[in-house]
Amino acid sequence: MSTGQEISSRVLTVPNAISLVRLALVPVFAVLIVAGHDVWALVVLAVSGATDWLDGVLARSLNQVSRLGQTLDPLADRLFIFVTLLGLAWREVVPVWLVAAILARDLMLAFLVPVLARHGYGTLSVSLVGKAGTFALLYAFPLLLLAEMPGWIGAVAHVVGWAFTWWGVGLYWLAGLQYVAQTRRLAAAG
Template sequence: MAQQEQVTNKICTLANLVSAVRLCMVPAYLVLLLDGHDVLAAFMFALAASTDFVDGQLARRTHTVSRLGQLLDPAVDRLLMIAGVLGLLLVGRLPLWIIVVVIVRDLFLLCGAAYLLRFQKRVAVIYLGKVATTFLFIGFAGLLLNLPLIPGLGVCDIAWLPGFNGESVSWGIWFVYVGLALALVTTVVYVSCGVAALKEARCERAAISCD
């Protein structure tokens, strides 16, 4: 197990190649969606999202966990998330408030991770965060397909709450709501872990300066 957890400075690894391919799928998805190819766009997005675990598993099983991979893997996830909501906004299938919440959260986490790296610290991805991302990705894929449409609950007349109003909407919206709730919970956890890591880094620096 200890050998599996060793981190290298290698760049050319199979896991990093998979991450790079997934990164290339992001603009491909946007081009397909904006050209009106809903099914192909949904397939490209689903393929990029469903291979999320592949690069991490490859790195661990081949003992090639790298510093680049530790940055690239979550960065691709964040870019795919941002591209997913932006694309759905451009085609009018997600309300603006969901896009704002997703993008602000992801940019906040990216900036926080970059700041921690200045102190040679990072917060490991937690399992609940992966679950939240999975729900969001499934929901986005459903909204991209835009079928089958199901009637809304009709509990309100608010246009920016699809699924709760009476308008028919893709089943994917319910996965988005669950994923969004879980994502907000994990944000609190990440912030807590980040603050703890920052305090640890400052204590280490203080100890070194005293020596």
């Protein structure tokens, strides 16, 4: 992600504190979703989504873009996706193949880290496609949880939730393949 701003090595920043709060909410959300406290789980997901947006805005507007923040933010996103998927699969709201499809993509990317390190590169910047895929998945999961409600709200949430799920998985994998191609180019250039 090229913001045109200097990336600092500062640790104590407002956006980093917000990202740490998001990380702390992951186990809270896990307990809530497994225990079936859907309303509170949705509240935690909404807070996480809002703070995900807020930390990025603040990082750019306060000139507090940091290497730690560039690691914490996607880590919190992936953990929320992972925990939400496991919780929804545990409750049989989503099929196991969906968990496997998303985990396989993240495992594929994990194998890129040593290749990049061997050639002197750190982690790759998050792409717009990757952000869109993550956004779609983080939008889909609360809807799939809401789809458990009876009546028209549940029915609409089911359709819209699965639409965002399919878009999210497609974009998530497209971004993953773009990261593989980018890694290959960097390795070939090095």
